[in-house]
Amino acid sequence: MSRTAEGNTPDYLSLLRLDGRGFVVLGAGQGIGEQAVHALAQAGARVLCVDRDEALARHIAESVGGVACAADVTLRSDMQRVFDAARQAFGRVHGVVDIIGVAGIKPLSAVDDAAWDQQFDIVLRHAYLAIQIGGEMMAADGGGSFAFVGSMSGHRAVPNQTAYAVSKAALHHLVRCAGAEYARRKVRINAVAPGYVRTPRLNVRLDEAAWDAISQVIPIGRPATPAEIAGPLLFLASDLSAHMTGEVIAVDGGAGVMAAFPDVKFGPAASATP
Secondary structure, X not given: OOEEOOXXXXXXXXXXOOXXXXXXXXXXXXXXXXXXXXXXHHXXXXXEEEEOOHHHHHHHHHHHOOEEEEOOOOOHHHHHXXXXXXXXXXXXXXXXXXXXXXXXXXXXXXXXXXXXXXXXHHHHHHHHHHHHHHHHHXXXXXXXXXXXXXXXXXXXXXXXXXXXXXXXXXXXXXXXXXHHHHHHHOEEEEEEEEOOEOOHHXXXXXXXXXXXXXXXXXOOOOOEOHHHHHHHXXXXXXXXXXXXXXXXXXXXXXXXXXXXXXXXXXXXXXXXOX
């Protein structure tokens, strides 16, 4: 380790490494989850790949030498089983990367009670269970990290996404509050907030004309790929982010910094003299 005026210079690449650490990926079967599994595995982590679809969980686990687990993590019993399986497989759980969150897209007037409750179960309830069960386990074992996937919709109003957006906003605040609560127990809790991502699920729902329209309002000029979200998740899972907790990082191609106003031409300014 070299010396600088500020003291020792760390080996930054080693801070990215997760060699031998046990991680749980919730929603591992495809899209961002699949890429997150590969990112963690390439950094040396051992991964429990969790998905409701057993075949998807098995496929991604086999591709990285991980462990597959099929579960409905909106159920407390299944979430407990997930973390028990991870502890049994790895001896200790060092972190969780949580991708789970399906968007119900419809006007608020068309959302019934069942759809509202389901949206909050999928986005928020499972995250609360993961922190309560997994966070306590990690705290007892010396600490760890959570990296959740929130959404740009949790920061800004998006047409026909009110139920989804409110549930993601609640997830963001869960990250902030739980991050503060667990900080002194050495459990860090952070999230990324993507904009539009070309996941397998969204590729089925949106045609190329829709993707082109979306690209027009993203300063970078295109939606993200799943791998471009997995990279920041790896950062949050690693010791490179050791001094971060309770944070929600936008990964949206700059869309969140743009006001939704048309690009219009202004005439000359009025004279300041009467």
